[in-house]
Amino acid sequence: MEFLSYEFMQRALLAAFLVGMTAPTVGVYLVQRRLALIGDGLGHVALAGVAIGVLTSQAPVLTALALAVVGAVAIELIRSRGHTSGDIALAVLFYGGIAGGVVIISQAPGGTPGNLNAFLFGAITTTTAADIAVFAVLCGLVLLVTLGLSRYLFAVSNDEEFAVASGLPVLRLNLLLVVVTAMTVVVSMRVIGLLLISALMILPIASAQLVAASFRQTIAIGVGIGISVSVSGVTLSFYADTPSGGTIVLLAIGVFVLVALLRAVRTAVFRLRGGRSDSLRSNDPASDTPVSDSLLGGDVVPGGVGTRPV
């Protein structure tokens, strides 16, 4: 437990715990709404905020937060208007963010694009005590929204049209979701990195949905995986001297592959025994054909509407 005696490691582990806990609670709604890549886009936008912070000698965490929130609101407003040029507008925002970041930081005294590495891919030595305070507040706010309003966010993400017909404040809820996504991106910028945060929102949920039986369970398992991979990833990067963000994401991918394999093995065993998992499959003889004919991913919907992601 030698690593615990370093103050920078204590801060890094705390930051990892916070982001590992928070990111999957946001990601679950993004996956459900097929918006898995929005975290990526906001990471790009936040980078320009970091660069502005470095140039103006402000705390980069706060300037990144401001720009990411503005970007998030802009993205959702463009999306909700349903403009045909929405895709292009998003591309301008995303690549404008990263291009702006690189150019602005080159103007800072002694600044080179190389300074951005730690922000892009995560580093364990960079978390300051002030960062931890900001992260804790942001995580509290994010969890207040993602857990406190879970029924509302579930309703909107599950069936937006039904939510509109029910009179729910759909636009406000969607804005809230992208704003907490932006906050999560900012919390990630020390140990995970702005280019990798999306993975920590999505991968724990992708793993959890393979084994969970309910939405609530998906969140619980996702948070468990998120905390485990971020804390162990930071620890591993201390000993292996690797960038923490990359290490954490590789661990998350490892968990995903492992869960998918175990599930496939379990399914194969069930098939060999000629058995069925009652909790996973309807076998009501009076009903028509079950929609889910496979315990593996890729559950086919009648009419060939599509297959399950991941």
Next chain:
Amino acid sequence: MQLSSGPAELLSAQREATGVPRGDQRRAGSPLVQLDGVSIGYHRLPVLQETDFRLDAGEAVAVLGPNGAGKSTLVRGILGLAEILAGSVELFGVPRANFRAWHRLGYVPQSHSVASGIPSTVREVVASGRLTRKSVVRPFSAADQRAVLAAIETVGLSDRTRHPVATLSGGQQRRVLIARALAGEPDLLVLDEPTAGVDAESRKVLADTLAGLVRGGTAILFVTHELSEMAPVITRTVVVEHGRISYDGPPLPESGHGSPLHGTADCEHLDPHGVTPEAYSGLRLSTNVGSTKIKAR
């Protein structure tokens, strides 16, 4: 599929259990839906033109018509899912823009599947229908949980409450959507193609469920391209053709194809209000010259 006997009784028991009075209308006696000279469409292009329509408590109205005629647009306009381009829409006696009693309106969408990528149980999906009676500062109570379970029981899925929706059959998923709409204990249930893509047996269960609701006092408005099992449930038929209502009156006799547009040969089944096949085809002709609608009631 064994349907619990008496969905209507269950629902009224549910209303008592949750302490929601039935007739909390702002203006007693006003129609549930009233459209006057309404045009509805998308992106400012009207699909349905200059339509008058009224729906009263206790009615079960089927909206029929060929694909693309505008029948879905009619209900989507009422629900706020399509643009109202002209005319006035009132819900429960209140102009649509000021309407806030969302719990009085239950919507069952056409979507083929409620299963998203994230596993969610029947109970979780149905609970989202209860939000019309909640607000952020009024969290779910035990009474809300009871109402959710009662709605699931009404559609006969009590043994599936904790099952992931994705493991249910197409017909069962449709019933989950109905239960979701019922969870808010609505006075009017609006359904878009409730029987499309569902096998005969599930259609029968759906029809029985809806018949029970009508007996219990819930008004029903649904869009369909074929009545089949739903025929005994309805009290009135509206036919939409070429963006206008071409018939509005008692249920039309069913042809072999289950569509009102494919002839009305069997005169013995004509209702006593006297819409003859000739009158009906006359009506259809008259749509082309712009005189759109009669009330045969």
